[in-house]
Amino acid sequence: MGFLDIRNVTKSYGQVEVLHRVDIAVEEGEFLVLVGPSGCGKSTLLNMIAGLEAITGGEIAIKDRVINGVHPSKRNIAMVFQSYALYPNMTVGQNMTFGLEMHGVPKPERDKALVSVAKLLQIDHLLDRKPGQLSGGQRQRVAMGRALVRNPDVFLFDEPLSNLDAKLRVDMRTEIKKLHHNLKTTIVYVTHDQIEAMTLSTRIAVMNKGHVQQLGTPKEIYDTPANVFVATFMGSPAMNIVPATLVIEGGRPQAAVTDAEGQVRHLRFSQPGLAAWEGKPILLGIRPEAITDPEGADRKSGNIVALRNRVTVTEPAGADTFVTMTLSGKDAIARMRADANVVAGQAFDFAVNMEKAVAFDPATEERIA
Structure with a gap:
């Protein structure tokens, strides 16, 4: 009360x-x-x-x-x-x-x-x-x-x-x-x-x-x-919501997404409780600040996953640079330092902090982990 x-x-x-x-x-x-x-x-x-x-x-x-x-x-x-x-x-x-x-x-x-x-x-x-x-x-x-x-x-x-x-x-x-x-x-x-x-x-x-x-x-x-x-x-820019498939590799749940060239990439989750979703479609949610360049990645994170992908757009915004790429056919925004060396049209090695990732049920849109 x-x-x-x-x-x-x-x-x-x-x-x-x-x-x-x-x-x-x-x-x-x-x-x-x-x-x-x-x-x-x-x-x-x-x-x-x-x-x-x-x-x-x-x-x-x-x-x-x-x-x-x-x-x-x-x-x-x-x-x-x-x-x-x-x-x-x-x-x-x-x-x-x-x-x-x-x-x-x-x-x-x-x-x-x-x-x-x-x-x-x-x-x-x-x-x-x-x-x-x-x-x-x-x-x-x-x-x-x-x-x-x-x-x-x-x-x-x-x-x-x-x-x-x-x-x-x-x-x-x-x-x-x-x-x-x-x-x-x-x-x-x-x-x-x-x-x-x-x-x-x-x-x-x-x-x-x-x-x-x-x-x-x-x-x-x-x-x-x-x-x-x-x-x-909640959040500006908004959380990236990307269609993915849940796969298990080495006993760890991973989000299978496609890059700009249509190649399948695996992003390893930190949450172990997703095994029941093996083989099923999910929505991967990840904040822009959890996608950055390797030098700007969170040193405290135990799960930084490398992702090579082509840059679509760069938007300098003072203290930050917002970088857009394509994941599973959707735009995904990364938030980087102002001096990050990122060029539109070129391939770039992104660092994805999967400790910050969440997963949603595509049918109900409720969070599952």
């Missing part, structure tokens, strides 16, 4: 069920990110926690108190929206304390909370300005400050950085991370940006079509994805 419990929750609009039996227990002080493509149900779930959407089935509880049907103002939650939702005719200070005033908090307490939070967010010099005089990043800090002054049980963030430019998004991610580290607040955060999910969260719930596909730490989600959807949604 968690601090925030989402128990078997469903949501339907008429006959159409859009959220299917969601079960998540959020511990006190945890930073849970709900991530997934547009329309997957993550914002609907957040709105149900907030009380902005009715719950069709199941229960949501905060500190063991079931809040189904409880008015949003009685849930002791605070929400930060994508649109900031600031009152343009009020000053920054008035915007931040308006909710406290509506709840009858005495002015000395409001002022004390305002000073503390404004200093924490480094907006204490902006308290007399109107929202129209602020930058996007400053408005976002005010929206966060309005939530913080209330000291709620749970903070809800609905894609709060999506309106900011790329550099400011990175800066604000850092600020939110610092804020959570300092205050140890319980946060549920919605985004479609998997970089935000990986960098901010203590746990991630990856959602698709109303289902939680996987719930785990960023490392668990990244290293051992539950299925092909999670594998390809």
